[in-house]
Structure formats: C-alpha cells, structure tokens
Amino acid sequence: MSDQVRPPVTGWRRWSAYLALTVVFAVTCGLLSWWQWARRAETAAENQRIERNYDAEPRPIDELLPRLDAWDDDDEWTRVELRGEYLVDEQLLVRNRVLGGQPGFEQLVPFLLDDGVVVVLDRGWLPLGNGEHALPDAVPAPPEGEVTVVARLRGAEPELPGRTAPEGQIPSIDVGSIVDELGIEGYTASYALVASEDPAVEPMPAQRPRPEEDEGLHISYALQWISFGVLAFVGLVWAYRREKRIAALPEEERAAARAPKRRHDDADAEDAVLDRLG
Incomplete structure (x- = not known):
C-alpha cells in the first residue's frame, strides 16, 4: 500500500484576514473594558465626594x-x-x-x-x-x-x-x-x-434624596469584555486546528467533515427505536 500524500493546509491569506479581524475585535473589547474601568473610577470618585461633603x-x-x-x-x-x-x-x-x-x-x-x-x-x-x-x-x-x-x-x-x-x-x-x-x-x-x-416656610418644593453611593456593574462589564477578547482567539485557534485536521483527511471525506452535523429530531429517535425492535 503506497503512502498517500496529504494536501497541505492552504488559504493563508484567508487565515491572515481572520487573524486581523480577531485582533481588531480583541482590541475593541480591550478599549470597551478600559472604558468600563474608567467609568468605575469616576463613580468611585463621585461616591467619595458624596461621603466626604454631603x-x-x-x-x-x-x-x-x-x-x-x-x-x-x-x-x-x-x-x-x-x-x-x-x-x-x-x-x-x-x-x-x-x-x-x-x-x-x-x-x-x-x-x-x-x-x-x-x-x-x-x-x-x-x-x-x-x-x-x-x-x-x-x-x-x-x-x-x-x-x-x-x-x-x-x-x-x-x-x-x-x-x-x-x-x-x-x-x-x-x-x-x-x-x-x-x-x-x-x-x-x-x-x-x-x-x-x-425662617422655614411651608409648603416647600420636594427635595431630592441623597445620591446613591453605588459603583454599579462596571467591574463585571469590564471583565466580560476581556473574556470576549480572549474567547475570540480561542475560537480562531479551534477553527484553524479543525481546518488543519480536515485538510489531512482523504479528499472524499473532507466535504462530509466540513458539513454541519444535522440535529436529530423526534422522528429520527422513533426510527432508531423501531430499528432496534426489529
């Protein structure tokens, strides 16, 4: 049996474009995370002012x-x-x-x-x-x-x-x-x-309540944006490794490997039960 020549992984331009898009997305996530940290710092400073001055x-x-x-x-x-x-x-x-x-x-x-x-x-x-x-x-x-x-x-x-x-x-x-x-x-x-x-008089207009000293969810949002940026690279690596694995398969098997897997519906499950029962 002769050795079968495996085709190399191709499409480096396509994967370079994917990498560039992933970098842009990750940088955007980083900027949004930084913005949330800055918002949190502003809120913390406002809370300190209220505590100190009110x-x-x-x-x-x-x-x-x-x-x-x-x-x-x-x-x-x-x-x-x-x-x-x-x-x-x-x-x-x-x-x-x-x-x-x-x-x-x-x-x-x-x-x-x-x-x-x-x-x-x-x-x-x-x-x-x-x-x-x-x-x-x-x-x-x-x-x-x-x-x-x-x-x-x-x-x-x-x-x-x-x-x-x-x-x-x-x-x-x-x-x-x-x-x-x-x-x-x-x-x-x-x-x-x-x-x-x-002297005090009545009636008086309604007075606004003391501002709430709450930092909100800025830290949570900042960490979420960081995780989105990291997950983008994880997804890119997973997709590249999958493409590399499929490229190593015989040509007749590649199309089937790339095809999305069909979800089994209730009819498929019923057919499988009937097959087992003969």
Whole structure:
C-alpha cells in the first residue's frame, strides 16, 4: 500500500484576514473594558465626594469659591451657609426635570448675599400640574426678608443651543446666563441646592434624596469584555486546528467533515427505536 500524500493546509491569506479581524475585535473589547474601568473610577470618585461633603459642616461660600467663576468638582455637594434675601421677582422654572419617574420643574430663585453678590439657589422640585400649559399647580413662595440658607453646591449646567422655553422658564441651569440677565455680580460656575431655610416656610418644593453611593456593574462589564477578547482567539485557534485536521483527511471525506452535523429530531429517535425492535 503506497503512502498517500496529504494536501497541505492552504488559504493563508484567508487565515491572515481572520487573524486581523480577531485582533481588531480583541482590541475593541480591550478599549470597551478600559472604558468600563474608567467609568468605575469616576463613580468611585463621585461616591467619595458624596461621603466626604454631603453631611459635612457648612462652610462660607467665599472660602470654597474664591472667584465668582471658580469651580472645583471636588467641592460638589459641599454644604455652604448663606445670609441674604431671595429675589422673588426673578425666580425661574427649569423644564423637564424628573423625580421618582415623574416629570416636573426645578424652582430657581436668585439669592442676594449681604455682600451684594448673587447665588442661584435651587429650592426643589415641583410636579406638573393639571392646567392647560402643564405648569405646577402652585409655586411655593420663598421666605421674605433676611434669610439664612444652608445649601449644597453643584456645578453649573451647560447652555443647550437651540432649546427655547416660555417666559419664566429655562431649559437648563445655565448659571452664567441667569446672572447676566440679572445685571448683578454673581457666582457663574455653580449653583446650590437648598437644604434648609431659616425662617422655614411651608409648603416647600420636594427635595431630592441623597445620591446613591453605588459603583454599579462596571467591574463585571469590564471583565466580560476581556473574556470576549480572549474567547475570540480561542475560537480562531479551534477553527484553524479543525481546518488543519480536515485538510489531512482523504479528499472524499473532507466535504462530509466540513458539513454541519444535522440535529436529530423526534422522528429520527422513533426510527432508531423501531430499528432496534426489529
């Protein structure tokens, strides 16, 4: 019996293309994994800010913000104590604000400090009313005269180009534009969420709950993307070895080896039973 010549494994260009696609896929998975790690780091930093600042003793605002346009993300949620009076006639409603899954508004009222500088304060959330224009049924009035406010600092929101709103409403808490409209010096890179007022008044807008300190599933997603990238190479190696094994078979057996195996259905199982029974 003469030795049969086995055909070599061919298609190196095809397998090079498969390898290139696998590398691209693995790199993409690596980038997505890195993005999830970065998201996790951002979430962890935010949780640390909340833990450090949310219930800390109130501090003077000029100690945290030495300039009117100053802002540092590390100061977010820090409590400040403010003394002055509300500019009630300048209050605004911020549209499209959601609390507990319900749409509504945020009530913004500029607060004139004793030194003549304005801070934009967010007094809380108001639900949509039943009126024709879906405005709040009532907008609670701030306390009059001299008021002491404890509030938590937040960074100003960006302007939303092309977004408009009816008079007395705004689409975002773009503090710089609000202060410019007032024509008074004020803090332009931050605003503050009211935590308490003295004297206190009723009713008050709804206060937002403390942010949840949860890192989410970023680590799990990051590890999943890494595993997808590794599995892509495992699959490529398995496919190459299978192709190499099939190429070593006699020519008449290769087509059958490459053909997908047909799944047995119930009829096949019944036929097999009948065959055994004769």
